[in-house]
Amino acid sequence: MKNLLLTVYERLFDDYGPQKWWPADSRFEVMVGAILTQNTSWTNVEKSVLSLKAAGVMSPVGIRLTQQAELAQLVYSSGYYNMKARKLKAFTKWLGEKFADDIEAMTRQEVSVLRPELLSVYGIGEETADDILLYALDIPIFVIDTYTKRLTTRLGLAPREGRYCDYQAKFMNSLPQDVSLFNEYHALIVTHSHNICTKREPQCEGCSLLEVCPTGKSRTK
DNA sequence: GCCCAGGTGGGTA
DNA sequence: TACCCACATGGG
Numbered sequence: 001m002k003n004l005l006l007t008v009y010e011r012l013f014d015d016y017g018p019q020k021w022w023p024a025d026s027r028f029e030v031m032v033g034a035i036l037t038q039n040t041s042w043t044n045v046e047k048s049v050l051s052l053k054a055a056g057v058m059s060p061v062g063i064r065l066t067q068q069a070e071l072a073q074l075v076y077s078s079g080y081y082n083m084k085a086r087k088l089k090a091f092t093k094w095l096g097e098k099f100a101d102d103i104e105a106m107t108r109q110e111v112s113v114l115r116p117e118l119l120s121v122y123g124i125g126e127e128t129a130d131d132i133l134l135y136a137l138d139i140p141i142f143v144i145d146t147y148t149k150r151l152t153t154r155l156g157l158a159p160r161e162g163r164y165c166d167y168q169a170k171f172m173n174s175l176p177q178d179v180s181l182f183n184e185y186h187a188l189i190v191t192h193s194h195n196i197c198t199k200r201e202p203q204c205e206g207c208s209l210l211e212v213c214p215t216g217k218s219r220t221k
Numbered sequence: 222g223c224c225c226a227g228g229t230g231g232g233t234a
Numbered sequence: 235t236a237c238c239c240a241c242a243t244g245g246g
Contacts, residue, residue, distance in 0.1 A: 076242095
């Protein structure tokens, strides 16, 4: 049987082309973006990223030296600003204590050790951890988000159990373990989701799974 | 005005 | 384990 998930990937890639994720100037900026984009549209995150850069604090040291209240103002536009300021503080504290801010050193850690370490940091859950591993550290791990779950469910490919790890296993067991493929696939799912009806359930009449929403009701172009 | 966005942590049963 | 809720701005 032809690998269905690979077929879906090829179809999305044909439709949208390379997505060039993650848009950022450094690995550290990817990590910051991964925290800021939690349940938040990227356009809001971009403003916060610019604010952090303008304030000269887009670095582990910069964030550690910034008061949490001031940090909250800098990331205001991405919402949950008090929570996210706290998360950025927790993450940079960990980065300093564990790796002396040496991000290259992170890549030399076994994923089996590094991922649980990331998950132990306040504010870093499974998706954010995997964003960091894949998009900042080029480690082949598949990122599962709301869009991915929704699409696989609509395609009838949802795993029997609906935990994060079940969805992740579904993708990782069906695809070659390739950083570029995982990078592109997740990005394509997000882009595609921005182009189809994203209403939770049911999807709008006639909104085909792999077609752009015919009603034009897609929300986040 | 309403709905949703590239989630996570804490509380309760 | 499985829900429920708080966290919050900004665009369609």
